[in-house]
Amino acid sequence: MATPHTTSRTRPTKVKKHARTQKRKRDDVDAEKLQDAVSQIDLNSTHTSFSDLPLSAPTVEGLKSAHFSTLTDIQAKAIPRALQGSDILGAAKTGSGKTLAFVVPVLENLYRAQCVGPDAGLGAMIISPTRELAIQIFEVLRKVGGKGHLFAAGLVIGGKGLQEERDALSRMNIVVCTPGRILQHLSQTSTFNVDNLRMLVLDEADRIMDMGFKKDVDAIVEYLPPDRQTLLFSATQTKRVSDLSRLALKEPEYISVHEAASAATPKTLQQNYVVTPLPEKLDTLWSFIQSSKKSKILIFFSSGKQVRFVYQSFRHMQPGIPLLHLLGRQKQTARLEITQKFSNAKHSCLFATDVVARGLDFPAVDWVIQVDCPEDADTYIHRVGRTARYEKEGRAVLFLDPSEEEGMLSRLEQKRVPIERINVRDKKQMSIKNQMQSMCFKDPSLKYLGQKAFTSYVRSLHVQKDKEVFKIENYPLEEFASSLGLPGAPRIKYLKADPTEVKELKNRSRMETALSESESEASEGEEGEVSTKKNGVRTKYDRMFERQNQDILADHYSKMVRNNDDDELDLNKLDGEQIGDDALFDVKRRIPADQALSSDDEDVEQLSGAIIEPDQLGPRSINIPGTSAPLILDSKRREKLLKSKKKVLKLKDRGNKLVFDDDGNAHQLYELENEDDFRARGAADEQRERFLLSERERVEEADLADKALAKEKRREKREKRKERERAEEDGGKADEDGETGEDLMANFAADAEAGEDGDLEQERPKTKRPKKWFEQDVVEPEEEEREIGTFDEMEAAAARLLG
Template identity: 65%
Template sequence: MVAPGITGRTRPTKVKKQASLQKRKRHDVDTEKLEAAVEQLDPKTGEYKDFSDLPLSEFTKSGLKACHFAVMTDVQAKAIPLALKGHDILGAAKTGSGKTLAFLIPVLENLYRLQHQGADAGLGALIISPTRELAIQIFDVLRKIGRHGHMFSAGLVIGGKSLEAERQALSKMNIVVGTPGRILQHMSQTVAFQIDDLKMLVLDEADRILDMGFQRDVDAIIEYLPKERQTMLFSATQSRKLSDLARLSLQDPEYVSVHAEDKSATPKSLQQNYIICPLEEKLDTLWSFIQASKKSKIICFFSSAKAVRFVYESFRHMQPGIPLLHIHGRQKQHARLETTSKFSAAKHSCLFATDVAARGLDFPAVDFVIQVDCPEDADTYIHRVGRTARYNRDGRGVLFLTPSEEEGMLKRLEAKKVPIETINVRQKKKQSIKDQLVHMCFQDPALKYLAQKAFTTYTKSVHLQKDKEIFKLKEYNLEAYAASLGLPGAPRIKFLNDDEGKQRKKASRQAIEMSDDSDDDEPASKKVRTKYDRMFERQNQDIMADHYKKLVKDDDADALSKSKNDMLDGGDADEDDFLAVKRRIPADSDASEDVSDHEEGSIVPGGRVVKIQGASQPLVIDSNRREKLLKSKKKLLKHMDRGKKLVFDDEGNAHEVYELENEADFKAKGLPEVQRQRFIEEAKDIVQQADIEDKAAAKAKRKAKKDKRKERERAEAEVGGVEIDDEGVDALANFRADMEASEEEPEVKRPKKWFQSDSEEEPKKKKGKKGRHVHVEEPETLEDMEALAAGLLD
């Protein structure tokens, strides 16, 4: 027998590792006491305030204590006892009331009592969230609470991460937190994802998950799950529609609504206001608000991702003095995570976001929630404004409403018990940024493109809204809104076509003609159109269409006068044409009349004649754009005559650089081949003469250089050189005289070069035969003097 505590390993086992092995065995787990305590719970009559009042495991209590959770909120006090006893729950509570712990604690405790842990147990609890950010937040809370003793393996399954890595880990997971799309993908594609023994299903922000956006995915997930399970739904705005509950197969659910009797659907510490702001003044108001709140933490909600990107890029260029961040559904996963972490850690910042950040996200200490674009309904408003005033903290929400949205939106908020008051903007502090946006869009084509897409996506979002009592597209000033974004005009959008045009397109031409002839008040669109009517209305669209007929028919006087009268009368005859002719220019002699003979300021059929200096032809001003042309010297240069480059001959006469010779003079000189040969010979003579002159000049230059060198050498020999040409002169005597002279006049040392060091001595210069100066060392002995003299004589 091996002694207790001895593992049989040759090497000693670490104490920490040995303790973890004993911990995994779970021999000391006593689930019977917890089961008995849970059976004694009375959720309806019992009052529970602290987490210590509930029968929880020691590991869960340690996790709650480490996270400083002691007192339960209202929704936690009512939902957790019911969930511990295994009831299905429909939970509705205000934003920031602690709904996450209300379902995470039952998940941990129920699986712990069942000992549903380990790789062989399979999936025990599935938590579904509508957004990736909320799923990450739920997983972080689960990890913080459950890491103090629980041995469950939990995983996060969201889009934007490695699918293969998730597949390898899913076979060992007991608790999975994820989004509907990625969970459904694993259910249909991952073989090792075992869900047959699922115990609990949790839907956070259930109203968003059960709507049309996720209906298909949720229905497919429910088909995979077993029928015998515990289901919990939590949201700030919970619906009790029977159709939704039937889809989830709930069994006698308990409805937990702790704030149903409150006068307000939002926290009491939240101050809510709205501003009547026209569409074209929203960006000015938002910029002025950010300038006045630089020491705050702000979230600004928009209706589209393109609007978020445009406002972020434009405001970032203008440098408001506060850190700017943006988040939307088109971003990559790592960028969204980085943005949420930065905004959570920031003390002062401004976050531009879409509704992807409107639900469930817990950003600490948010001061303001600004809803620049009107939310689609009151539930979305509640979720947006719930990012502030969380956990009994103060907060403020501001809603921007256009005059056409005010009445309908206030009715919806009143029905949801949302108290909101109107406030006014101080016009003295309001700043206009329209000129800056125009300048930036003119300089940066990418920013202009973002402005166009922001306009298009906002208009489309309003057009697709279901509640037409709030969103009335025809009452928006879209031209002014486009100008407020820095655009020169509103971009063309297909769905903004007139509804009457669509009705005219669908209606029968024959019915329209009959309605014109008849005296009935019934419109043509309400009359019955048979298939025979449509059959006889068909025509060859290639050659018989109306716009083609207008292009090919003769322009007679009657047609011209008719079109002219239609334009003068403001008729709509050509309004729906594919190619409408706005102005016809007759192709006769009068139309091609030269305006150069007219005086300046005279009126011609095309407009007013203006003569500019330097132009042979005057300009015809026929529009405001041409009028502005006169103020730009750069643009006027294009209309001026081009100058000619002149050269002057020997006599001082000016000629053009290239002049064409007269044809008669050219023929008089002979045939082209003869002239070409003559030109080659003349050029050859010129080149030879120039070559002779160049050689003579080079020879003279070399001779002058040689003479100059000889003169310099002669002067140097007279000053200090050694003459050895005469044979009768004693060379040794001359050498000694030179040495004595050199001792009397100390040699001036030259400065050292950049590449010489201090220890380097100057190279000794030799003295040549032609009088060049040579520096030699002073002889010390008679033998040195004889060797030196012999060298000089040689």
């Protein structure tokens, strides 16, 4: 028998982990029993709790751990029908629990079908319009399905490497995604198979079916099998036949639990609107933030550039409440971090675009402020739905320009939205126009953000479909630019473009925009009009040499500087007759000029202060005040030079800096003496000796005066001390009651008088201590008391003490 192998290890070795085996179907699931229970559900009866429904044990455990017990209205009607396999169009108010209405059927239907493991393939696809909403849906799916279900669920929203998502997609049974990213995998990932897909869920379906995702959804549906179950949920559901036919729905059941309600918004939501002119919107917003520092506020703007400008401006002004901003152009990590911060904050203010208007559940939001009017009533309903969720209270305020009031109120009335008007208190209203102008003047980058914010806001007004609400000719754009701190309203060029085409251009990806631009440039090059490249082909080296520094001085910023050669364009006109290029917007800074001067010569004279000779033909000479020689104008380039105050200043003679002496006479800052006068007073060595001698005499005279002053102070101090001693001797002894006959007030006045000199020291009684055993009886000679007054006496005393 062989001896066992021994080692020096004192602890037992760990058992090697076995390789992960492939997930298999569960043997303990009675699918037939669950299926029979589901088929026997009475759809006409009312269900109040999840225990009334035939759900699997893992789902029941997950709902219990997540503290879900009572069914909401949309859940009570949608879940039983979805369990039986019907296609559903679900519409309910915001915050009514629509997410759980499709998460539970997805888990249960796949559980009964045993769609588990990589071999089963993808069983359910949940599509949301935004990344934040997709993350929220995935968290609910993980909480409910993480207590016993064996499904492999994943999140595909971008922000990560494409290869990493490709490897995970082949093993997923449930995927939560956004339209653009999942379409990219359907078209590019060969291992992604959707042939076994059983359920398709569209959350916020009306937004997904909108123009921005129309092409993506059509392409996604072509990849999916036709025999599937489709669920559509939203707060404002679409009923258009064209949308339903595109999704290939089979006899869908329309469930609208709040269709007969008196209001389309929750009853616990208090809704108000304020009629404030466009130039006063930022003043009203700042005043509101100052009065609500202990609240959680969500503020909506129509564009991301407005969000960035207002956030940066208010952050410099320090309102006293934490500020956050969220927009679609941010990176995914930053968006997740900001969303998490605002969710966990107790008091905070978030500036955002409509990217957070749908589906997101921020806990305990007190106020929803809409600074810019929403594009329609549905957008308004989704925005205000971020507060007053799950029967909690909330407040919403809408800022309306006087030109928007009538049209927007009629749209809200059609959607059964109750709203009341409130007024701003004049005492609480604060103006921040001066601060905005000061910040824009000091910070060019902030001024640039303000110009882009103005441009994006006017553009959002121009592309709106409802022209009865958004009448761009009625907006005071000049005053609005002034309220942003800008010196003038940027000039904007419009095109007679169809709003649908403009919105399609806005939603187009950057890659498609770049390809279209390159194709247009190539076609122009082939025609020989613009491009000078051979055969109209632009190589990567051409693009490399055409690149410019993308800072505030790049081309897109120089467009905001007005050229005098351009014609004036009225901001409030949409005729487009003065535009010759293909850009939708072309922003230039607008500088109001005096129209009294007509000729270029008079304009040059006004800006430079020069005297021009207009009768002269050819080169002209100009006498500019402050220059020694006249300036010759021999070209238009030299004439344009005079229109810049900075360049005219360089042409002028430099001045001399003067200083004034005690007599008030002006002298140059560095004034030298005449050399002849200096030599007339004698040699340099003799002048130096005379100077040193005169300074020595002056110092000695000052020393004698200081000694006399110190001697007089010592004499006065001695006299005051003697007077105090005499007063103490003549004061008498104490009486029986312990009182003395001296005048305490007089002593106090004398002490205060003596203390003004600062030289009087309080005398302490001297007690003679007994000598130690090692000390000798040495008789010290009595030293004559001396008063040290000058520096020489101090040196002599120090020398005596040192021996």
